[in-house]
Amino acid sequence: MIVCVAHNITSPLGMTSAENYSAVKAGLSKLRQYDGLWGLPEPFVASLIEREAFTDNRHTIVEQMAIHSVSKALENAGIDTTSEKVIFIISTTKGNVFLLDKREQGFPQERVRLGMMARQITEYFGNPNEPIVVSNACISGVCAQIEAMRYLEGGGYDAAVVVGVDVQSAFIVSGFQSLKALSPEQCKPFDANRRGLNLGDAAATVIYIRKDKVAENEWVACRGAIRNDANHISGPSRTGEGSYRALKATLGDIDPATIAFINAHGTATPYNDEMESVAIERAGLSSIPVNSLKGYYGHTMGAAGVLETVISMQAIDDNNILGTRGFDTLGVTHPLDITSCNRTTAKRAFIKLLSGFGGCNAALLMAKGGLQ
Amino acid sequence: MDELIYTLKKQIIEALNLEDMTPEDIDENAALFGEGLGLDSIDALELIVMMEKNYGIKLKDPAQGKEIFKSVAVMADFISKNRTK
Amino acid sequence: MITHSVIITSDKVVVDGQTLPHKEQGSAMLTELYRSHVGDYPKFFKMDTLCKVGFLASELLLNAEGDRNFEPREDRAVILFNRSSSLQADTHYQSTIQEADNFYPSPAAFVYTLPNIVTGEIAIRNKFMGETSFMVIEDYDEQTIMQNLANAFQDPVTESVISGWCDCMDEEHFEAKLFLNNKLSNR
Numbered sequence: 021m022i023v024c025v026a027h028n029i030t031s032p033l034g035m036t037s038a039e040n041y042s043a044v045k046a047g048l049s050k051l052r053q054y055d056g057l058w059g060l061p062e063p064f065v066a067s068l069i070e071r072e073a074f075t076d077n078r079h080t081i082v083e084q085m086a087i088h089s090v091s092k093a094l095e096n097a098g099i100d101t102t103s104e105k106v107i108f109i110i111s112t113t114k115g116n117v118f119l120l121d122k123r124e125q126g127f128p129q130e131r132v133r134l135g136m137m138a139r140q141i142t143e144y145f146g147n148p149n150e151p152i153v154v155s156n157a158c159i160s161g162v163c164a165q166i167e168a169m170r171y172l173e174g175g176g177y178d179a180a181v182v183v184g185v186d187v188q189s190a191f192i193v194s195g196f197q198s199l200k201a202l203s204p205e206q207c208k209p210f211d212a213n214r215r216g217l218n219l220g221d222a223a224a225t226v227i228y229i230r231k232d233k234v235a236e237n238e239w240v241a242c243r244g245a246i247r248n249d250a251n252h253i254s255g256p257s258r259t260g261e262g263s264y265r266a267l268k269a270t271l272g273d274i275d276p277a278t279i280a281f282i283n284a285h286g287t288a289t290p291y292n293d294e295m296e297s298v299a300i301e302r303a304g305l306s307s308i309p310v311n312s313l314k315g316y317y318g319h320t321m322g323a324a325g326v327l328e329t330v331i332s333m334q335a336i337d338d339n340n341i342l343g344t345r346g347f348d349t350l351g352v353t354h355p356l357d358i359t360s361c362n363r364t365t366a367k368r369a370f371i372k373l374l375s376g377f378g379g380c381n382a383a384l385l386m387a388k389g390g391l392q
Numbered sequence: 393m394d395e396l397i398y399t400l401k402k403q404i405i406e407a408l409n410l411e412d413m414t415p416e417d418i419d420e421n422a423a424l425f426g427e428g429l430g431l432d433s434i435d436a437l438e439l440i441v442m443m444e445k446n447y448g449i450k451l452k453d454p455a456q457g458k459e460i461f462k463s464v465a466v467m468a469d470f471i472s473k474n475r476t477k
Numbered sequence: 478m479i480t481h482s483v484i485i486t487s488d489k490v491v492v493d494g495q496t497l498p499h500k501e502q503g504s505a506m507l508t509e510l511y512r513s514h515v516g517d518y519p520k521f522f523k524m525d526t527l528c529k530v531g532f533l534a535s536e537l538l539l540n541a542e543g544d545r546n547f548e549p550r551e552d553r554a555v556i557l558f559n560r561s562s563s564l565q566a567d568t569h570y571q572s573t574i575q576e577a578d579n580f581y582p583s584p585a586a587f588v589y590t591l592p593n594i595v596t597g598e599i600a601i602r603n604k605f606m607g608e609t610s611f612m613v614i615e616d617y618d619e620q621t622i623m624q625n626l627a628n629a630f631q632d633p634v635t636e637s638v639i640s641g642w643c644d645c646m647d648e649e650h651f652e653a654k655l656f657l658n659n660k661l662s663n664r
Contacts, residue, residue, distance in 0.1 A: 059577060113591060115562075120571040134562050135615030150621070153613040155562055156593045163610055170628035191567075194574050195587035200437060200454045245632060246608040248600040250549065254434055254588045265551060265606055269634060377588065378597030380609050408585070411508075411522035430519070437584040445581045 021390055022169045023231045024239040025179075026097035027330045030089040031222040031317060032069045040327075041334040045362065047345060049316045051206045051218050058190040064202055066188055067220035067318040080116050080127055083140045085223035086185040090145060093225040099179050101145035107177045108151040110138045111164035111184035112322035115153075118189035141183065158285070158376030159246065160184065161325020162384045165226065166244035172230040184326035185223040192321075193219060199254070201289055209286035209312035209344050210293045210358045212351030217287040220318030224327035239333050240390040242369075245269035249379035256291045260299030262381030263373060267303040270371060270383040274391065279308050280367035281341045281359070283332045285374045286312020287319050288346065292375065297352035299381075300373075311359045315345030329372050329386060336388055341365050397468045404464070407442040408435050420464040436461060448476035481541040481657040483534045485510075487650050492537050503649035507533060514540065523585065524598060525566040527645040531557065531595035532602065534653040535639055539603065542657060547604055552636040554608035555596045556629055557655075558622055559644035562592045562613050568647070595643060607635060617642055626658055636660045 028036060032050035033043040055063040074084040099106060112134060118124060119132040130136050138151035154164040161184040168180035186192075196202050196219060203216035234240055247265040249257035257263075271279075282305060284296050293312075300306055313328050320327055335342050343361035350358060369387035401415035410429065418429070425431050436457050443449045449471065451457060460470045483492050490497040490510065501509045507529045511521050515536050524532060535555075539545055566589035573583040588594065593611035600609050608629065614621055626640045641655040 061580065117567055117590075120567055122575060132564070132567075133560065133615065134613040135560060138613075139615060150614055150616070150618065152621070153562075155591065155611055155613050156609075157591045167610075167612075167625075167628075170631050173631060174624070174628050176624075190574065191571065191590075194580075194582040195570065195584075195590065198437065198441065198582035198584040198587055199434075245634075246610055247551065248555075248597065248606055248609040250600045250604045250606050252432070252601065253594050253597045255432070261606060269632070376593075377591055378593040378609065378611075379600060380593060380597065409522045410519070412519055434585050434588055441581050441583060 021231055021234050022172050022228050022241045023234055024226050024241065024333065025229050026093045026227045028089045028093035028225045029222065029327050029330055030085050030092070030224070031327065032067050033316065035088065036092055037330055037334060041331060044313065044316050044331055044342060045340065049206070049345060051318055060190055060193060062197055064193050064197065065204065065206060065218045066193070067218065068188060069221040079140055080131065082116050082185055082187045083137060085187060086141050086183050087144050089223035089225045090141065090181060090183050093227055097227050099227055101147045101181065104148045105178040106147060107149050107171055107180050108138070108142045108147055109164045109168050109180055109182045110141065110151055110153045111160040111182065111326060112153060112186055113155060113157055113160060114186060114192055117191050121190065156376065156380055157378050158319070158321060158324060159374040159380050159382040160322045161327070162244060162372055162374050162382040163246055165241060165325065165329065165384055166246065166382065168228050169241050169244065172228060179227060179229045181225065181227050182326060183223060183225045184323035186321035186323050187221045188219050203288060206346055207288035207314050207318065208346040208348070209288040209314050210350065210352055210356065211347050212349040214288040214290060214293065214351060216289050217314065218318035220320045222317060222320035222323040222327050224323050224330055226326055226330060234390045236389040238389065240387050242385040242387050242391055243270050243272060244382065244384040246380060246382045249381065251379055253379060254377050256295035256375060257379070258295070260295045260302060262379060263296060263299035263375050264302040266381045266383040267299060267305065267371065267373065270385050271303065274385070276305055276308060278367060278369050278392065280336060280365045280370050281309040281311055282371045282373055283328050284310050284312050286314050286344065288314055294352050295375065296373065297354040297356050300356060301354040306354065306356055309341050309357045309359050309363065311342050311344045313342070325372065325374050329384065332370050332372060333386060336368060336370060339364050339366060393468060393472065396472060397464055400464055400468050403442060403446060404439070407438050418464060422463060424461050424463055443471065447471050449474050478659055479656045480659050481538050483537045483653070483655045485530055485534050485653040492541055518602065525569070525589035526648050526651060527563060527565060527592065527643065528589065528595045528598045530645055530651045530653045531643040532598050534643065534655040535599045538639065538655050538657050549604040549606055551606045551634055553605050554629055554635045554638045555599050555605060556608065556610045556625065556638055556640045557596055557643045558612050558614055559592060559642060560613065560615060560617065561644050561646055563590050565645050565647050566590045599639065608632060630660050
């Protein structure tokens, strides 16, 4: 079985997984309005990290956040990253894209390539293998974990370090503004008055190993699936095709009653949340509580799948189903049990669901102690 | 107005990469979206940018596009009344 | 097992080992290939260069397979690799925001600033509802691609995979090496 041995979240809400979880549990967020930042003519709401905290001028802010996150995760992991049996899988959508701006100085242009960025991270940890970058839009973080599971199942590697990272810039923010996808206020996932998404900075890490026997308190990545809507490159499917199929493949013959919650993508755009409600209902899962973490962090893109998996594992460790910050009144046509505040649970499994541009969707089933 | 309509058709073809079309292929009174040219939501957003760039018209609410982009003739009428450049 | 293969570079097109004749090179060659081998998919002209190259390579690959019916299917995956991610689209989008006094961010350009859009375009064209995935590695490495392909069949639904390399440096320089792989004969 594929077991998580360590994790970290590096975000505006904290530099460790524990700091992040306690902030989220307390309902905190660093989402705020920025006006005139990076010369952008229109204001935007985002969750941004203090750039000044990262002072290593040999690495970009993106690389530094990833390195910090992996370093923290490695502290108690017992993993030797210099071994050729350890593979790094990096999840990012835009990496160092800010280097394309002609005003940016100080780093060679080649660092804009995701593979070069990834090498900075593996070289830092002395890893001899070529890193693989999963760049599957917003679902990258779950895809990278599925990729890690497959590499470990396939043999050849003893451990996989999965790190998701994306840092906001004028490039990304102006792009989402041009798509009219950003909310002018803090986002409201699944709410009747939702007006779009917020963007956020984050890096998050999970380290997986393969094990034959699993202890009761160990987290197992059981199964994951990636499916396409085959509908439109930027608009979600009205029938929730890909998310529905990813959920169905991931759930398999598992009794839905064992699932504590579905941690949805829940970006708070009108179309995404509606699509997820269709997909969850089609998969026969509408009785399972659903939450979204975008109201705490915004959409952290390549980091989202890893970050949201780590927060969800900690919630189960705490017998908790987290509330959906920003949600008040149900605003999707297919009734879902969206959690507005924290609830207790004794269940030990959850599903992480994501969807993204390119029509891609991914789901991942995580269970503490493995599937019964 | 005819000149504006012709220019607009050329600009739409360029902005939306309608490579196989000529201005003559576009009926200025036919619906731009839906059946017509097979345009989608991204095309609508791109037309908003095109109007801002070429005519200095900034739409406050993208939903306004629905009315304005009914046809090239409607669009030309709106532009002639609201243009700042 | 590989059942069909297609190579497209800026000046060469090879289908199942046979060179495909063409007059043009670079971006003009892509338009020529579209007109002579596809023709009925005007969305092609909206695509960035990475998508055009991947789309055309997949069209030639699937034409070589034959019996195209465009019925929805979940058992075929599209898993591609490259080096430059979406660099050409990124550079194009950056040019729409570079100057403060000519700042008109283009939504149509922005939607292509993700490398996996090409896998989505192939899925949309063919109604492939199976896995789509895009990965970036700094150097072309056949072993990584083949290892990944073998891993992809761990998904029990996946019976065949369009896999390979699809890289685009700029509008005139690109390289695609796509393979159609079948699970049954793989074992």
